[in-house]
Amino acid sequence: MEGRSSQGTRQRWRGSFRARIAMVFGLQTLVVVIASVMAAYNVAPIGAVLAIMLCSGGLSWLAVSRAWLPIAALARLLSGWDPDHPDMEGLEVERGKGGDNDVVALVRGLHGLASRVEGFGERERNFTRDASHELRSPLTVIKMSSDMLADEADLSEFGHRSLERIRRSTRELESLVEAFLILSRESDQGLAEEDFIVNKVLRQEVDYARELIAGRPVELILDEPSAFALHASPRVFAVLCGQLIRHALQQTDQGTIVVTVMPGSVSVINPAVDAPDPGSRRHASVDRHGFDLAIARRLSDRFQWPLELRALPGASRVASVRFPNPQPVEA
Structure with a gap:
């Protein structure tokens, strides 16, 4: 041997x-x-x-x-080399030529890597296609069924509360599915870009978020001292801001949450906590480990919209997103 x-x-x-x-x-x-x-x-x-x-x-x-x-x-x-359309036949030809052992080993390794990348791309396409259909279809059925139940005249008070919880959970699940489908794509292909006014999209997201705080001592306010437009995917923008707002709702027991539109940026301000409980999960410092916040950070990194987290005097927490290329509303 x-x-x-x-x-x-x-x-x-x-x-x-x-x-x-x-x-x-x-x-x-x-x-x-x-x-x-x-x-x-x-x-x-x-x-x-x-x-x-x-x-x-x-x-x-x-x-x-x-x-x-x-x-x-x-x-x-x-x-x-085109990663979307790898030339596997060319690598096969180079590998079949023989010759130097180092070159053969290099071609063999590249062939294996290209095969794995091609497999990953195929699985990504299959997942985004199947998940987009298979996850959204039952959500649509749940929304239609909840709307039908809401029209029932003899529904009890307990039934109405349960129905509102179902609607809120459905809204949260829709947002999560949308975020996961965006992040699962290797690139932003398939996401239509257009010129849109961020204030209009934010108003819709704030309205959706208000449904999640029904019955809670929490107020959500949209402050619009400025207005600007973006050339990007409104779906991505809506999901990003929606995740920041939901994170603020989860971190707030009572008080007022303010969503502010400034020139080229959007910020979400949580209220200060007067007497934080050391044993409580909610505290006055900036929480960087929330699930919604983690998704928002990945989206901001993916589309190069810088996300900044900081704590203001009085223990208020601020999450702000800057957009490098804002456009005037007239555009």
Whole structure:
């Protein structure tokens, strides 16, 4: 076994690019030394020695260039590589050519990596297509059924409370499904971009969020001292701001939450907590570990809308998103 292993190692070394280059330059050095000794002892004239050195240098260059051809071919193949449409046939051709063991190992590794990436892309497309249909369909049925139940005249007070909880949970689940479908895509392809006014989208999200605080001593206010437009996906913007608002609702037991539209930014301000309970989950410091907040952070990183979290004097918490390219409403 040891002899077979050492023999395989020697074969890999002999076939490697490093071994070939070392052999070429070793032979060239030997020729130069011999020619120099011949010139020193007047065995050959200076012109012949120079000719030998030049010929050895040219042959070395040709040998190195020939050894580099498989790597150059692989570089040309990868320079035009399209991750969405990988050229697996080209890699198969390069792998079938044989040649240098290092190049064969490199092509084999790239082929395996490209195959896995292609499989991941296919699973991503299947998931976003199937999940978009299979998750939204039952949510639509739940919403229609809850609307039908709301029309029942003999529904008890307990039934009305249960129905409102079902509606709130359905709204939250819709928001989560939308966020997960956006984040599951490798790129933002399929998300229609358009010019939209952020104030209009925020009004709708605030109205949705008010349904979640029915019966709670919490007030949600939209403050609009400014207005601006964006050229982006309104779905992504709505999901991002909706997650920030829901996170604020989860972190607030009572008080007023203010959603403010400033030039090029949107902020959500939680009320201060006068006497935080050390054993309570809710506290005055900025909470960076909420589930909705984690989704909002991933969305902001994905679409390069910087999200900033800070605590104001009085223990109020602020989550603000800046939009690099705001547009005037007239646009």
